[in-house]
Amino acid sequence: MTAVQEKGGPASAPGRPAPSPFKGKKRPGEAIIILVLRLAAVVTVLTTIGILLALLIPSLGFFREVPVTEFLFGDRWSPRFADASFGVLPLISATLWTTGIALLIAVPLGLGAAVLLSEYASPRLRRILKPILEILAGVPTVVYGYFALTFVQATVLREWVGLDTGAFSVLAAGLVMGVMIVPTVASISEDAMSAVPGALRQGSAALGANRMQTSMRVVFPAALSGIVAAIVLGVSRAVGETMIVALAAGSQARVVGNPLEQGQTMTGFIANAALGDSRVGSIEYDTLFAVGLLLFLITLLVNFISIRFVRRFREAY
Amino acid sequence: MRSIVDTVQPLGHRRSKYSGEKSPTSLIFLLLIWACLAFSFLFLVVLIVTTIIDGSNKFTSTLFTEYPASSPERAGARPAILGSVWVIATTAVLTIPLGVAAAVHLEEFADKKLWINRVIELNVQNLAAVPAIVYGLLALAFLTLLGVQNKNIVIGGALALSLLILPVIIISTREAIRSVPLEIRQGSMALGASKWQTVWRQVLPASVPGIATGSILALSRALGEAAPLLVLGALVFVSFDPNGILSGFTTMPIQIFNWTGRPQAGFQELAAAASILLLGLLVLMNGLAIYIRNRFQTRW
Numbered sequence: 001m002t003a004v005q006e007k008g009g010p011a012s013a014p015g016r017p018a019p020s021p022f023k024g025k026k027r028p029g030e031a032i033i034i035l036v037l038r039l040a041a042v043v044t045v046l047t048t049i050g051i052l053l054a055l056l057i058p059s060l061g062f063f064r065e066v067p068v069t070e071f072l073f074g075d076r077w078s079p080r081f082a083d084a085s086f087g088v089l090p091l092i093s094a095t096l097w098t099t100g101i102a103l104l105i106a107v108p109l110g111l112g113a114a115v116l117l118s119e120y121a122s123p124r125l126r127r128i129l130k131p132i133l134e135i136l137a138g139v140p141t142v143v144y145g146y147f148a149l150t151f152v153q154a155t156v157l158r159e160w161v162g163l164d165t166g167a168f169s170v171l172a173a174g175l176v177m178g179v180m181i182v183p184t185v186a187s188i189s190e191d192a193m194s195a196v197p198g199a200l201r202q203g204s205a206a207l208g209a210n211r212m213q214t215s216m217r218v219v220f221p222a223a224l225s226g227i228v229a230a231i232v233l234g235v236s237r238a239v240g241e242t243m244i245v246a247l248a249a250g251s252q253a254r255v256v257g258n259p260l261e262q263g264q265t266m267t268g269f270i271a272n273a274a275l276g277d278s279r280v281g282s283i284e285y286d287t288l289f290a291v292g293l294l295l296f297l298i299t300l301l302v303n304f305i306s307i308r309f310v311r312r313f314r315e316a317y
Numbered sequence: 318m319r320s321i322v323d324t325v326q327p328l329g330h331r332r333s334k335y336s337g338e339k340s341p342t343s344l345i346f347l348l349l350i351w352a353c354l355a356f357s358f359l360f361l362v363v364l365i366v367t368t369i370i371d372g373s374n375k376f377t378s379t380l381f382t383e384y385p386a387s388s389p390e391r392a393g394a395r396p397a398i399l400g401s402v403w404v405i406a407t408t409a410v411l412t413i414p415l416g417v418a419a420a421v422h423l424e425e426f427a428d429k430k431l432w433i434n435r436v437i438e439l440n441v442q443n444l445a446a447v448p449a450i451v452y453g454l455l456a457l458a459f460l461t462l463l464g465v466q467n468k469n470i471v472i473g474g475a476l477a478l479s480l481l482i483l484p485v486i487i488i489s490t491r492e493a494i495r496s497v498p499l500e501i502r503q504g505s506m507a508l509g510a511s512k513w514q515t516v517w518r519q520v521l522p523a524s525v526p527g528i529a530t531g532s533i534l535a536l537s538r539a540l541g542e543a544a545p546l547l548v549l550g551a552l553v554f555v556s557f558d559p560n561g562i563l564s565g566f567t568t569m570p571i572q573i574f575n576w577t578g579r580p581q582a583g584f585q586e587l588a589a590a591a592s593i594l595l596l597g598l599l600v601l602m603n604g605l606a607i608y609i610r611n612r613f614q615t616r617w
Contacts, residue, residue, distance in 0.1 A: 030513045034426055040418035041427070041437050044487070047480050048440050051451060054458030112353025120347065129354065131607070136361055138534075138599055140541025142570040143592045146577045147364050150371070150585060179360045210338050212346040233446060240448025242544035243570070247577055267450050267544070274453075274548040280461050288548075292454045296447065303446045307439065 055296055058289035065283055071290065077253035077264075079273075079287045086287065088294065090253040094263030097256050098174040098245055099238040105178025106234050110185025111227065117186070118193035119215045130187070137183035145247030148176035153248055163260055168250030171259035177244050181234040188233060188310075192226020193219050229309035236302040240295065242267040266295045365596065372589030380590050384556045385572070389583025392576075394591050396555040400471070400566035401540060403559045407475035408482070408539050413532050415479075416486030417521075423487070424494045425516050445484035452481045453548030460549075469550045472562040477545035482535040489531025493524035498617045526613035533606040537599050543570035569595050 063071070066086045074087020113133060117126050153172035157163045165171070196219050204214040220227070250262025251272050264272070273288050337343070375389075383393025423441075427434040456477035460468045497520050505515040521528075551571045559566040567575075569591055576588035 027511055027513070030511060033513055034422075037418045037422035037426060040415050041422040041434075043415060044419060044441050044444060044483065045437060047444060047455075047483070050459070051447065051455050054455045055451075058458070109353045109357055112350040113357065116350040116354055120350070132361075133354070133357060135603075136357060138537065138541075138603060139361075139364065140543070140570055140573075140592075140595055140599070142541070142543045142573045142577075143364070143368065143596065146573060146585075146588055146592060147367065149577060150589075151363070151367050179357060182357050210340065210343050212343040216346075236446050236448075240446075240450065242448070242450045242547075243574065246544075246547075247574065267448065270450055270454070271544060271547050274457075274550065275552055289454060289458070292451055296451050299446065299448055299451075300443065303443050306446070307442055 051296065055289050055293040058286045059293045061281070062283065062286035062290040065286075066290075075255055077269075079284060084283070086290075088266075088291065090255045091264060091266045091269050091291065093255045094170055094245075094249060094253075094268070095239060095265040097170040097259055097263060098177060098241075098249060098265055099235060101171060101174025101259060102178035102181060102238040103231070103234065105175060106181040106185050106238075107231055109179070110182045110230070110234070111189055113182065113186040114189035114193060114227075114230075115215050115220075118190045119211060119219060130190075133183050133186060136179060139180070141180070141241060141243040142247070144176050144180055145244045148172045148244055148248035152176055165260040166250075166262060168248060168262035169260050170245075170249050170256055170263045173245045173247075173249035174259070176248065177238055177241055180241070180244070181237050184237055185230045185234045188230035189223065189227045192223035192230070195226065196222040225309045225312040229306045232302055232306040232309065236299045236306065239302070240267060240299050242271050246271040266291050270295075368589050368592050368596070371586055372591075372593045375583075375586045375590035376593055377590075380587070380594070385554060385575075389581055389587055392584070392587055394569060394572050394587075394594070396558060397567050397569045397572035397591070398594075400551075400555065400559050401568040401570075403471045403562070403564070403566060404474045404478065404546075404568055405536055405540050407471055407562055408478045409532070409536055411475055412479035412483050412486060412535075416483050416532075416535075417490050417528060419483075420487045420490035420494060421516060421521070424491050425512070425520065441484045441487050444480075445488065448544075449481055449542055450544040450548060452477045453545030455480065456545065457548055467565065469553060469565050470563050471559060471566050473549050474546045474551060474566065474568070475562070477549065478539040478542060481542065481545060482539050485535040485538065486532055489535070490524070490528050493527025493531065494520060496527065496617070497523045523615060526609050526615075529613075530606045530610045533602050533609070537602040537606075540602070541570055541595065541599060543568070543574055546571055547574070 071086050071088055073089065074085060075089040076085040076087045077090040078085045117130060117133075121129060149168070149172070152175055153165070153167070153169055157165055157169065157172055163171075200218050200222060201214050204218040209217070245265045245268040249265060249268055251264050251268065252262055253264040253269065254261075256263035269291055270288055273284065279285060379391070379393045381393065381398065382395055383391060384395055385397075386392040419441075423434065423437065427437075429435070456473055457468060459476065460473050465473070501519050501523065502515050505519045506512070510518065546568060551567050552575055553565065553567060555565060555567045557565075573588045573591045573595065576584040576591065579585070
């Protein structure tokens with residue numbers, strides 16, 4: 001059409017190559033489509049900015065009333081009482097307990113499963129085993145919470161093992177959460193181990209090592225950054241998990257001394273506080289966001305560490 | 318004089334007992350890693366079996382037809398089931414086009430060297446790992462900003478869940494697009510198609526199975542998610558059928574959470590029964606995703 005000819009005019013001036021006659025007609029609609037696509041991608045950045053603003057603005061209101069040092073280092077959390085106290089350490093202690101217990105379960109189980117899937121299982125066996133393992137990641141967390149409360153805490157820990165514990169404990173919540181993040185740890189570690197070149201395994205075998213020695217002394221160290229990334233991502237999921245702790249860990253915010261006590265995690269507090277009707281602009285409402293901000297910053301830090309490590313293992317080979 | 322050859326022990330020397338595939342430590346190791354997997358599977362089986370045992374009594378038509386009530390005999394999950402349908406459908410409408418568009422941009426059009434696109438990529442990876450409850454806080458703040466009084470509305474919940482699963486959809490769509498070979502694009506463009514025509518008529522149709530699989534898996538995650546909706550105040554006594562995107566709602570996971578927290582045993586049975594339904598739905602959705610992947614995925 002004319003657009004091509006018009007463009008052809010000045011371009012054929014001396015010193016500039018003639019444009020290709022096969023350029024095709026101009027499609028002005030495409031520029032709009034590409035703009036729309038770009039806007040869709042920008043939405044993801046807007047989400048992050050939105051999260052930051054949504055958390056920061058009410059938090060600023062909160063920190064006008066409560067000094068940051070009192071929030072971070074105070075060891076009494078009672079935002080709803082008449083003499084309110086906003087020390088976040090009780091929430092952090094419960095989060096550390098549930099996350100720590102979850103990791104004690106998830107790291108050995110996840111890494112063991114990853115070694116089996118990557119180094120021992122035939123491709124056929126792996127195709128069967130891996131989806132079954134992934135089911136664990138697909139079970140709704142509220143169902144895990146129900147299971148932690150009614151079976152793990154009430155039946156296993158109290159009846160079978162006979163532990164001296166109440167209706168809730170950070171132990172039950174942590175144990176179930178640990179199994180929940182096994183697939184996360186296993187599948188990323190397995191990817192990292194599978195990415196280790198076969199030549200390293202052959203070299204190891206040629207030196208007389210068996211598969212266990214090859215797995216532990218060659219594949220494992222070579223895949224270490226990916227494995228660390230998997231564990232770190234597991235930490236991030238455990239810190240942010242809400243429903244299991246809201247149901248099974250209890251709702252008393254005290255500094256947790258041993259795993260049989262109940263405790264309220266950061267996420268547990270947000271979930272519980274949201275149940276009560278907090279007036280917009282009140283200190284209770286702002287408290288939600290202050291705790292949310294702390295939670296977001298912790299997981300952000302952890303995620304960036306994980307992404308760092310994943311990059312390293314991707315670039316290694 | 319002894320040559321160096323004599324000091325080297327024959328290769329077969331250590332194989333005998335401790336170094337072969339069948340040495341005791343090696344077998345114990347194999348046993349241990351199998352135990353890791355076996356424990357996880359056993360846990361899954363126990364979870365499913367106990368839930369079915371607990372809930373089988375209450376898994377009746379009452380669960381589907383009745384409204385929540387103060388006595389466990391008369392209570393059902395009808396509004397929660399309908400609420401889940403409304404919220405998930407709205408989420409799908411909001412998030413799938415957005416996620417696919419963003420993925421197409423990142424994979425086909427974005428200049429990978431430009432800093433803004435690198436920021437977007439890193440950002441998507443990070444968003445995928447932000448705790449679900451934070452998205453609830455985001456939606457809460459957003460609705461407050463708009464001056465919405467009752468924040469427990471379908472569109473609010475769908476907004477939180479959409480942003481939650483958007484990174485998942487973007488990541489899986491990018492993988493689907495990436496698996497379409499370059500030759501298809503080159504062939505299309507050699508025939509005179511523009512970049513967008515190539516994407517729209519060749520790349521996207523070829524990656525539909527991958528996109529569908531990823532979207533269904535993401536939506537199944539949204540279906541089981543309760544935390545963000547809890548923040549929006551979805552834990553309310555809903556005794557009506559939700560009938561629009563501005564309607565109040567509760568969802569199945571929220572209803573399970575509510576029933577689990579009640580002291581009466583009857584409500585815990587109801588929670589288990591609703592869990593059976595939720596697990597069944599998730600199995601169906603995952604099965605559909607696997608079927609689509611196996612049946613329609615093109616192997617290039």
